Every structure is written in C-alpha cells, then in structure tokens.
Amino acid sequence: MTRIALVGNPNAGKTTLFNALTGLRHKVGNYPGVTVDVKSGALRGGDSSEIDIIDLPGVYSLTPHSPDEDVAIKLLFGIDDVPPNFIVNVVDASNLERNLFLTTQLVELGIPMLVVLTMTDAAARRGLRIDERKLSTELGVPVVSTDAPKGAGLQTLVSRLQDQGFGINISPVYAGYSPEITSTISEICAFSPDISPVLISTQLVRETPSKWLTGIDSELIESGRAKLCALDIDPSTAIADDRYIGIGRISARSVIRTTAAATSFSERIDQIALHKVGGYIVFLAIITLVFHAIFTWAQIPAEWIKSGIDSLGALVLSSMPAGELRDLLIAGVIGGVGNTVVFLPQILTLLFLLGLLEDSGYLARGAFLLDRFMYRVGLHGKSFIPMLSSFACAVPGIMATRTIESGRERLVTMFVIPLIPCTARIPVYTMLIAAFIPATWRVNIGVASLDGRALCMVGLFISGIAMSFAVAAILSRTAMKAAPSTFMLELPAYKFPRIGRIMRESIDQAWLFIKRAGTMILAISIALWFLSSHPKIEGKSPKEYERSTYAGRVGTLVEPVLKPLGMDWKIGIGLLASVAAREVFVAAMGAIYNVESSDDDDHLGVAVGARMRAEKNPITGNPAYDIGTGAALLAFFAFAQQCMSTFAVMRRETNGWKWPLLQSVSYLMLAWVAAFIVRTIVMAVNA
C-alpha cells in the first residue's frame, strides 16, 4: 500500500484538501490546530486499497514543540513506523515564506514530494502572485495550485497522486548553513550514517533533544550544541536564520508583487473586534448572547418536548394495568430518558453557536483578548477555547487542550475543566432547583426583584467558573509553579461560517448525547429499579425491607459520609449512579423512588423532583430532605468530578493514572466541604 502524508502549517488548508481528496467529511478548524489526531482515508476515484492519505497535525517546522507536533514529526521521520512513501506539502500561498520553512526541511528528508499551493486567491488580494514554475525549479519538486473548496485544480492533483507524479531533490535546495553549523552537523552524521542531517539540525535547535530520538546518542547532539554555543553561535536561532536567508532568495525569485497590499477585510473587522475597549464590549455581548440563547430561546422547544413526554407518561399510566412493568416504563424509560432528552435543544444550541464562533474565526480573537487575564491565573489565552467548549462537555474540552504548546499550562487547563458547568449538570440543577427552591422566593436588590430560582442557576454557573479560575491560580502558584510559557497565536482570516457543516456536526454530537441517554441511562435505570426492589421478601411492602435490597445495602454503606450533608442512602445510590454520567442522577432517583410509589399514583414518574420533595423520613414521618439537602446537593454537583468519561479522557491525555485520580479525589473532597458549608449556612439562615 502507498502511504501519502499530508503535511503543512496549521491553518494552511490541509484538512479541506484532505476532505476533497478522500471525500470524507472531516472537521476543518478555523482555529490553529483543530486537527489533533492522525486521520487517514483512501484517495477517491482510485482503487481504494492502493493509496492511503494521512492527514497529519499542522506543524511549523520539523522541530516539535507540542504533543500534536510530536505525533506528526515522528511519523515523518519514521520513528515508530516506516516513513510515508510520499509527501504532499500544503503551502499557504498568502503566507509563503513562513510555509517554505517547513517545505525546505521536508525537501531535505529525501522522500518524494509534491507541493500544493492553497489560498492563492487570498494571496492575490494581498497583491501577491506566485510563479509555480519558478518555485518548482527553486525547490526541485513539482508545485501544483488548487482551490480545494471550489474544486479548481483538484482533478489535476488527484491524477498526479494516482500516477505518483512526485519529485525528489537529490541535492537539497537548502544547504546554506554557516561553516560552523555545517561541520557540526556532518560530525554528528559521521557517527550515525543512517540518520538524516535534517533530523540532526531539527534536534540541535532544542535545549534538550526529543525523548523519542533513537538511533543516535543524544549526548552527541548536546555536545554539538555546546560546541556551537562556545563559538558564540546560538543554534536555536542561527540555524533558522540561515534557512530564512535561503527562503528569502527562493521567495524573491518566485513571487510577483502585482499591487500594493490593501487593508484586508479581516483587519478592518479587527479594528473593532480587537479594540482596546470596543473589543471587550463585543466579546461580552457575544458571550451574553450565547448564554441568553441557551437559557431562554432554547427553552421554548424544550417546553414542547417536556409536554410531549408528560403526555406520553400520562398515556402509559392510563392505558396500562398497574404493576412492575408500568412502573419500569414510566420511571425508567420515559422518566429516565425523557428527563435527558429535554435538554437536547440547549445542547444543540450551544454546540451550534460554538461551531459558528469557531468557524468564523472569532474564537482565536477571544483567546487574544483574554490572554492577559488567563495568564494572571496561570492559564493561557488558548485555554479559553477548551474551557468554552467544556460548557458543552468536558471530554472534547480536555481533548482540545492539545493545541496549548506549554505542557504545564495545558495540564492546569485540563485539571480545572471539570469545574466548568457542563450540559450534563443542567438536568440535575433544574430538577433540584425545582424541587427545593420555592418558586415564590425572590431576592430584592434595590428596586429590582429577582427570581430566586433563576438566580440560583446563575449562581451555580458563576461558582463553577470562579472555582476553575481559583484552582488554576492556586495550582500555578504552588504545585505547578513554573516559568511563564509561550504565547504565539495566529489570528485566522474571518470567513463566513459554513452553516450546513456546523449544523451537521452539532447534530452528530447531539445524536451521541441521545444515544447515551437511550442506552446508558436506560440500562442504569432498569438496573437500579431491579436492585432497589430485590431480593423480594414475601408478605412485606418494599418500604419495610428497602434497606435490605441490593441497592439499599450499597446505599447504607456510603450513608455515613453523606449524613452530615443531610443526604440519605437513596441519594447515595443516585450519586454512585452519576459516575456513569452526571445527568443519570435524575433518572436514578426516579428509579429508586418509583419502587415505593407503586401504590399511590399521585405523581407521574417523570416528576422526580416532586417525588424527592415528598420523601418522608420512615422513623419521624417528617420530610426526609430539607432545603439544606437540596443546597448541599447543588454545591456537590457544582464541584465534584465523578464523571467516568472525563476520568478516562484525562487518563488518556496525561498518559497515566496520577492526574485523573488526583483530580477526582481532590474535587470530591472540595465538593463535600462546599456542600457542608452551604448546608450549614442555608440551615442557619432558614432557622
């Protein structure tokens, strides 16, 4: 099989070209570094088993500075695997010189390659035209122009790839290092003749050689570096300086300036969007609009779904004979799944709006505006993007931190992400607020009278966000203290978002959510329903033996820890079930209570909150939970990290158990303490 690697700078149009070549619909990011995993696909229009195209994460050079650059560079050097047979280097014509830095290094790899020029229209708008033939002569490899989104030049490219019309430059274009650097590289090469000189040059520039480096003694590179430093040559900059001299020559010969560059459309927008004052007003307005859409507009379709589920429950209640099967249907299926599906409009709205912001190029501006603030709390401007997507779910948020070059800031960002209020918390918050916060409660500030329930929701969101910043600030001043890292952000050109694609992607992600609701939540509610009614004891009502059921035994086990928070074993079971996903809590509580309510049909199984409120203490006969319990539960959910998927993705991204364990344990303790304090305060105020 022939493997063709697609290589290029971040945002050079690589993923768009990949989609055009393979016919796959993959995510294309207008934010540098959205491609984090290596994707591959068969070249379309040919025998699918013949040519495999690999889309690598974007790189600026062959020297890795971040985890996703490591992935791409190792593959190109053939570190863990054989190197690709051919390279297609995607070059952004509007940013030729910087892109050629990578191109000239790739030429030196000695793998047959082809240069694809993209964004020639953007270059033309800036008054630049590139002479493909001259560029091809200078580089010694073929150069082809395409406009992948419009399909121009694509057919030529596809047939070139099929005919393997690549070129190889046997005397690499670029060997223009100063004599000292040239001799250092060749001295190291003499020890390991199999190693390519370009690999040595890309490792010489690093303060310490890459850990994956094999087949060469890293001490050789370190001593080469020391030798150059002794000659007053800093390899970290001198090697690039020399390469850029060559690139300047190539560019001077192949670029034709047609007109003077005009102020671009993006620059004109940025005069407002990045304005010292106006920029922040625009930013606040956009963020407010996003949250307004989630909490007011999305409520309208949510109400439709809710009334649909309620009438479905009523239908089952009236048309089926009373019994275990009906209870299961109402509590487990309609209650459990329905309570989650209600949040679909909110999740879809959030995903869609985030997609719009990302695709238009605005998210990178957000990173620019917020960097100073993020930097103060030990985060990175780029942390803003993963943190924003964590409002949908922490899992994609943690994965999106890969674009942060600095390991420490990436780790701090990943560590605080579970504190950001994700959509899975919304069903839990809504249910608990409806159950425990009186609808009549209003807070009067001056002349304004605010709805207490709405205020509670806002408070929970703000406390989650504030806690994430507080934890970041504490961590970066104590356990994860280090020198401030790098900030290099490229602001992509604004473009009109591709609404169709964003809708498709949001629906795909929302569908995953529905599938989870339909499978995991359903399975857990059925399992819990069974566990909390078995083993059956003849001649006794479930109320009398509830503690001796399977669920009762487990719940009783965790009860001592929860007692100070005003919670009983039943909530304990719900909390244990929420490990699968936080929103499972609602369905789990429904399943546990419904077992006993089979003899009174006052409540539909869907009204879990009302059922919780009505729960009586079996000994005293008083309500089992008070407002303090509700407040403690809310605080617990705001800070606890019990989500299994988050744990799994943390383990994968940090490559070990240490961080996910530390995260879960410390946030569970934080949540417990916060719940205890909140309960104490609420009880004192209410007394």
Place this chain on the structure above:
Amino acid sequence: MHNVVSDFNKVDQPAPHCECTLDCLANGTKGEVCSVTGPNRCRLAELGFSRGCEVEVARKSAFGGPIEVRLRSYRVSLRVEEASGITVRAVED
C-alpha cells in the same frame, strides 16, 4: 581555529545598532530584527523572526496583553514577555 571562526562571524555580521526591544515599538512602527533571546527563541526564529527580518507592530492590546506583529506577509500575536526578548533596530518608513 577559534580565532578564524570568530573573525568570520565579525565579517558576516555588521555591527548592529539595536535600539530597543519589540515591545517598545509604538503601534504601526517598523523594526528590523537584530537578535532573539529567551526560552522561546527557537520557535520565534522558525516563525520568521530571523535576523534582518522586517517586523511591524500592528496592534497593542489593553492591559499589557498580547502584541500583534506583522512580518513576512502574515500576522502573529506574542506576549509582552516574548516580544521583550526580540531586539530590533527601528526602521524609517
């Protein structure tokens, strides 16, 4: 050997009159890179901040935030900490 090399370097680099660091340039002014220092110099050099390259401060943000720099027909934003590691010689337009 050592002397020969340093002599070569002297010929190669005409004595630069580097006046200030990049973060000191005013909005809209241009400079020519003389040297890049700091832990991040390798990435900066690869991105095009090489000796002799012309750079222009395109935007300075509020609260001492990032500085947007125009160079080699593209724009990149740097923190003040990084920009202060780049020494430049101001260029008259």
